[in-house]
Amino acid sequence: MNLEYFIARRLVTAKNHKSSISAPIIKIAIIAIAVGVIMMIVAVATGFGLQDKIREKVSAFNGHVIISNFDDNESEVSVAPLSIHQDFYPKFKNIQGIDHVQAVAAKAGIIRTADAFEGVVFKGVGKEYKWDILEEYIVDGRKPDLKNTLNTEVLLSQYLADRLQLKVGDKFNTYFMKEGGNGMPNLRVFKLVGIYNSGFQEFDSTFIIGDIRHVQRINKWKDGQVGSFEVFIDDFSQIEEKGEEIYKAIPSTLTAQTIEEKYINIFEWLKLFDTNIIVIIVIMIIVSTINMVVALLVLILERTQMVGMLKALGASNWSVRKIFLYNAGYLIIKGLYWGNLISIGLLLTQKYFGVIKLPPENYYVNVAPVTIHIPAILLINLGTVIVCLALLLIPSYIITKISPVKALRFD
Structure with a gap:
């Protein structure tokens, strides 16, 4: 010893x-x-x-890397459409570490009820939308059913539901301005099927989530046109490197922005x-x-x-x-x-x-x-x-x- x-x-x-x-x-x-x-x-x-x-x-509402047109770079709203037929969609073939790619589109609007109104951004999503992260924050109801038939089901935040005095099962009017701001606004009647609460005021006070085909019809886009792509990566610590790789892999008419760049203050x-x-x-x-x-x-x-x-x-x-x-x-x-x-x-x-x-x-x-x-x-x-x-x-x-x-x- x-x-x-x-x-x-x-x-x-x-x-x-x-x-x-x-x-x-x-x-x-x-x-x-x-x-x-x-x-x-x-x-x-x-x-x-x-x-x-x-x-x-932040990634639940934006993905890790956002691919869009240059004129959409600093806006939550999709301005110019881009084709869904891209080499990187539905999956990047030449970049490792990419978990998921989804197409989305956004349109600014106003929700109007009998007693209140709120400005919102309608985020249109498709059948391939990555719900598993967002489902954690659903406190009432369920996610919208995005089947082949277009329906009016949407997901709203607890913050907006309280301010508008809405509950699951209610229907409400949402007005969208036409392109160019001419004529009467487009009216859509949506049905609230789920309420989420992320605790992130910046998102909870902004987004209403529903079918992407509503945005396509309101904007009179052709079939197969979307607003942007959200890319999820496997390892967040490599977001800067993967963002650079994605930027180099996409066409020169598009740009890629990481959420670290978009929400730099946070x-x-x-x-x-x-x-x-x-x-x-x-x-x-x-x-x-x-x-x-x-x-x-x-x-x-x-x-x-x-x-x-x-x-x-x-x-x-x-x-x-x-x-x-x-x-x-x-x-x-x-x-x-x-x-x-x-x-x-x-x-x-x-x-x-x-x-x-x-x-x-x-x-x-x-x-x-x-x-x-x-x-x-x-x-x-x-x-x-x-x-x-x-x-x-x-x-x-x-x-x-x-x-x-x-x-x-x-x-």
Whole structure:
């Protein structure tokens, strides 16, 4: 058995150690590490969770990359149509990592009821529309049935339904201006079959979702003409590279824009969370390390006679230092154990019960989302151990200054 480890373990399990002067300081050091780990894991989980949730919501209404005509680049409304017969539709053949491509079209309109009216953007979608992301936000009713026969079923947000005093099953009038703004507006009577609530005010106050053929008929487009294409990719971390690949692969008459470019303010705001997470991690590691340094110094001073005895018996300075580093490592691991146990418990509680609420007008979500990222948690634990032990090498150097003769006479 390793001699240094054996002695360190005896020190940890010794009964007189628990009632020694260093006991409260050691407890404080363990608590500091546990609290530090809790803060770091919670900061990473909530930061990643908020980023993932907002990205998911933005992509649910826009895809990851939007292919359109140049004149539609900064508008939610489809101005000039483009043909659905493209080499990249329904699937990119020469680009890897593309999950789905769907055709959409949008038209501005006004919903008018007996007591209120609201300006909206009617988003027309087809049978291939990716409903699996949006279905999560449907709070009442169902998604529209987009079969071969054109129908009037639509999906409306909770925000608009409340303002217009509409409920599932109601019918309402929507007016669309004709191209050029001449003549009477086009009237469509839609039936509300589902209500969604994404918590994203920018989208909830804008979009009504229904059959794309309504937009095609109102705009008098030919069969096979759409407003734009929404592209979903497999890995969001590669959105910039895939956006560039898509732009190079499409005809020169079209343009491709990622949602990071279209909603630059939102994604720049999200990047601030990375900075906040790094700052929290650095501060917590510094606090934990300082507490461990103090605890180690107290342990060394408390065991000065033992250090002198070991040196007198021929133990090297490094051998004695390893005893205290093993001891410190045990305290660090104990703090990590409790820190991980408590933090993961808190995160699971938030994930499944949504205890902490957030104002959607500020954070775009109703409940604080969490993402339990196992590699990040392992990295936090490993980084804490390595940084603390590396920095503890400095205070352990004091052992080399302890004289065996003076230490054995120390009282």
